[in-house]
Amino acid sequence: MFVTGRIFALGMLVAIWIFILVGMEMAKKAIPTFRKLAGLDALPEMVGRAAETGKPVHFTTGLGELNTMMASQLIAGLSVLSYVSELCAKAGVRIIYTVYQSQVMPIATELMKAAYTIAGKPEEFDADDQVRYMSGEQFAYATAVQGLAERERPAANIMIGPFYAESMLFAETFYRIGSIQLAGTARGYQIPFFAVVCDYLLIAEEIYAAGAYLSKDPILAGSIRGQDVGKLLALVMMIVGIILTALGSSALINLLKM
Amino acid sequence: MGKESKTIWDRLEDIPREVLYGILIITFIMPMLFPIGFPVPITPEVKRWYDTIDKLPNGSVIMMDFGYSGGGEPVLGPMAVAVYHHIFKRGGIKVVVMSTSIEGTLLFDKVMAEVNPAGYGKKYGVDYIHIGYIAGTESAMAAVGKSIRATTTTDYKGTPLDQYPIMQGVNEAKDFDLLICYTTGGDQSEGWVRQWYTTYQTPYLCCVLAMMVPTMLPYQKAGQIVSLTSGEQAGQMELLVHVPGRGIKSADVITMTHLLCIALVVVGNVAYFGKKFSGGKK
Amino acid sequence: MSMVFKRNIPIVLVFVTALLFIMEYFVTIPGIDFKSAVTTVNNWGIILTAFTLGFGAVNLFILHTRHISRRTKGQWPFSLWMLIVIVLFTVVGVSTGATSGQYTWLYSSSYFALSATVYSSLGFYMTSGIYRALRAKNVESGLLLIVGIIALAKNAPAVASGLPIIVPWEAWISAVPTTSAQRGIMIGAALGALALGIRTMIGRETGFLGKMTEAEKGG
Numbered sequence: 200m201f202v203t204g205r206i207f208a209l210g211m212l213v214a215i216w217i218f219i220l221v222g223m224e225m226a227k228k229a230i231p232t233f234r235k236l237a238g239l240d241a242l243p244e245m246v247g248r249a250a251e252t253g254k255p256v257h258f259t260t261g262l263g264e265l266n267t268m269m270a271s272q273l274i275a276g277l278s279v280l281s282y283v284s285e286l287c288a289k290a291g292v293r294i295i296y297t298v299y300q301s302q303v304m305p306i307a308t309e310l311m312k313a314a315y316t317i318a319g320k321p322e323e324f325d326a327d328d329q330v331r332y333m334s335g336e337q338f339a340y341a342t343a344v345q346g347l348a349e350r351e352r353p354a355a356n357i358m359i360g361p362f363y364a365e366s367m368l369f370a371e372t373f374y375r376i377g378s379i380q381l382a383g384t385a386r387g388y389q390i391p392f393f394a395v396v397c398d399y400l401l402i403a404e405e406i407y408a409a410g411a412y413l414s415k416d417p418i419l420a421g422s423i424r425g426q427d428v429g430k431l432l433a434l435v436m437m438i439v440g441i442i443l444t445a446l447g448s449s450a451l452i453n454l455l456k457m
Numbered sequence: 458m459g460k461e462s463k464t465i466w467d468r469l470e471d472i473p474r475e476v477l478y479g480i481l482i483i484t485f486i487m488p489m490l491f492p493i494g495f496p497v498p499i500t501p502e503v504k505r506w507y508d509t510i511d512k513l514p515n516g517s518v519i520m521m522d523f524g525y526s527g528g529g530e531p532v533l534g535p536m537a538v539a540v541y542h543h544i545f546k547r548g549g550i551k552v553v554v555m556s557t558s559i560e561g562t563l564l565f566d567k568v569m570a571e572v573n574p575a576g577y578g579k580k581y582g583v584d585y586i587h588i589g590y591i592a593g594t595e596s597a598m599a600a601v602g603k604s605i606r607a608t609t610t611t612d613y614k615g616t617p618l619d620q621y622p623i624m625q626g627v628n629e630a631k632d633f634d635l636l637i638c639y640t641t642g643g644d645q646s647e648g649w650v651r652q653w654y655t656t657y658q659t660p661y662l663c664c665v666l667a668m669m670v671p672t673m674l675p676y677q678k679a680g681q682i683v684s685l686t687s688g689e690q691a692g693q694m695e696l697l698v699h700v701p702g703r704g705i706k707s708a709d710v711i712t713m714t715h716l717l718c719i720a721l722v723v724v725g726n727v728a729y730f731g732k733k734f735s736g737g738k739k
Numbered sequence: 740m741s742m743v744f745k746r747n748i749p750i751v752l753v754f755v756t757a758l759l760f761i762m763e764y765f766v767t768i769p770g771i772d773f774k775s776a777v778t779t780v781n782n783w784g785i786i787l788t789a790f791t792l793g794f795g796a797v798n799l800f801i802l803h804t805r806h807i808s809r810r811t812k813g814q815w816p817f818s819l820w821m822l823i824v825i826v827l828f829t830v831v832g833v834s835t836g837a838t839s840g841q842y843t844w845l846y847s848s849s850y851f852a853l854s855a856t857v858y859s860s861l862g863f864y865m866t867s868g869i870y871r872a873l874r875a876k877n878v879e880s881g882l883l884l885i886v887g888i889i890a891l892a893k894n895a896p897a898v899a900s901g902l903p904i905i906v907p908w909e910a911w912i913s914a915v916p917t918t919s920a921q922r923g924i925m926i927g928a929a930l931g932a933l934a935l936g937i938r939t940m941i942g943r944e945t946g947f948l949g950k951m952t953e954a955e956k957g958g
Binding site: 472474477478481485495496497498500526527528529530531560563592593596667670671672674675678689692693708709711712714715716717718719721722724725726729730 | 781785843846847850851852854855857858859862863866867869870871873874875876884887888891892894895896897898899900901913914917918921922925
């Protein structure tokens with residue numbers, strides 16, 4: 200019934216699901232609080248700065264593709280795009296979303312249009328101008344975004360999603376033109392580059408919590424609590440594993456191989 | 458009120474980008490035109506890579522993934538060339554190449570043009586072969602691991618695989634003795650760990666960009682990768698196989714540019730502290 | 740009705756597809772071929788991508804012909820050039836095939852060379868980034884400075900040869916704090932993705948569908 204070698208992983212998956220679902224249920228009774236994420240709290244400030252300077256906001260979800268492992272980071276980025284679009288619509292700021300994978304265009308168009316409608320300004324949304332497909336090739340996309348930065352000179356640059364080598368290209372270019380920057384990625388390779396250049400940073404799992412954090416939905420916040428219990432479980436297993444291995448036992452290793 | 462004049466600390470703390478890039482370009486070009494011949498020590502990871510291939514028994518088969526794009530060619534190409542020189546010189550080893558990058562077949566041709574297998578008496582289809590670009594990254598790796606012929610029936614030129622002697626008895630991950638991956642993308646380097654090492658325990662040699670090494674290190678420390686190197690170490694591999702090429706030529710450039718970066722960092726910090734202690738604005 | 744199409748159907752599709760992929764990975768049930776179903780869904784994804792490529796191309800044409808017709812300052816010559824290149828690649832690719840010598844030459848002499856060039860420009864950006872960022876303004880940045888210099892020195896072959904003491908230092912930095920931090924990031928990111936996946940599957944995470952307007956809420 201179960202694929203050999205993946206039974207323990209399935210057990211862990213189910214356990215973490217249970218933690219998350221229980222966390223969401225418990226949040227209905229008592230709203231959990233979690234630490235401040237400076238980057239996300241700064242979003243209204245970034246949009247406000249764009250409004251004052253009369254310049255647009257640039258948003259990118261990097262090389263996010265819907266049909267790869269990076270889809271989860273892309274979804275996380277789109278959640279933030281929805282929030283930022285509404286902020287921009289209310290403030291009268293033009294937001295430009297540059298697209299890498301053409302599949303994402305209709306999704307982004309719909310969610311930005313909804314954001315403008317909620318802000319009461321549906322007529323101000325121009326899909327052809329504000330949702331721009333650049334290219335499906337990494338460096339063609341990177342240079343297109345750099346060109347956009349030089350021409351449009353956005354006041355704020357928000358980058359949330361999976362980024363590859365172009366991360367430093369974006370960060371430095373937008374830094375040079377004076378944009379305030381928020382970056383977030385779960386790709387460990389690029390976090391150091393963003394950390395060094397950007398004003399605000401979301402590291403790894405913080406981008407996945409962004410949707411819950413920005414929506415202020417207590418039930419979504421409860422899911423983050425459940426995820427943290429999963430982390431605690433991983434920590435306990437690590438400590439038990441260290442002790443068992445030091446004692447010469449391979450019980451935990453054999454369990455993990457099940 | 459007139460404009461405050463910039464002190465030496467202000468100027469050193471904020472060197473214009475144009476000056477920085479100008480100095481960098483000169484630092485790149487000079488060692489290429491006038492090689493200095495800095496020593497190039499062999500690091501343990503490159504030596505381990507070399508020994509792993511050297512100790513393969515005759516008749517071994519290597520799966521090699523050209524998983525990098527054109528942008529990564531100047532970095533990873535020299536390493537791929539040096540490793541091929543090693544494999545062909547060593548003899549008795551066959552190589553089946555695939556690409557998880559769409560540009561992989563072009564890059565393979567480029568590497569082969571540089572290696573010149575005919576000089577070693579090696580023939581395409583007998584000693585080495587390229588089974589083509591296979592889309593899907595991890596699903597491609599999983600599919601090839603289960604059955605090459607279920608994934609693709611031809612090589613990258615369109616010729617049926619069964620027409621090539623090298624493919625006799627070679628169809629799944631268990632038929633391979635070693636896996637080598639060159640990539641600029643973490644999806645490939647990590648994917649092979651999950652799809653081949655974890656499932657089949659195939660020994661795995663991985664060559665990535667230098668900036669990817671810290672993130673890939675946990676896999677090496679956990680024993681899932683035998684040797685993790687960066688393309689910048691190609692010069693060391695060339696020294697080991699006694700075939701100098703683009704890698705060793707770049708070694709002087711790498712040293713000089715790293716020294717320049719250290720010098721700029723020191724200058725920046727000296728300026729920062731100089732300004733601070735001379736009572737300037739922070 | 741709008742709610743059904745915009746919310747409920749996508750959520751159901753996400754749930755069913757995710758469950759299928761999970762079952763295929765963990766479970767084997769005699770008589771049920773999960774693998775074929777997953778392959779079929781993957782193929783649908785590929786076909787959808789191919790169709791939306793056309794959508795992207797149309798968007799490019801609309802945007803850039805707009806720039807050309809308005810003679811947007813500093814933009815329109817590049818827009819014109821881009822459209823010419825798109826047409827050239829399309830004509831050559833369709834008429835001679837994507838694996839033909841002509842298309843390969845066009846691709847390798849333009850995009851291939853350009854992408855290597857752009858990738859190489861990263862070195863410049865990194866240098867200016869390092870110069871600006873590695874300043875000992877406080878304890879943390881001082882530590883970053885020290886570690887950065889050790890890493891730079893070790894990766895310069897001649898420096899590592901002349902100052903062998905930094906090699907074990909850098910090895911320890913890589914093996915202990917760096918590896919530990921990367922493992923922590925990996926575990927955290929994996930759990931975060933898992934939680935996002937569950938929220939998406941059960942329809943709680945709908946940020947990617949956009950917020951509901953008043954009309955959709957029925958209010």
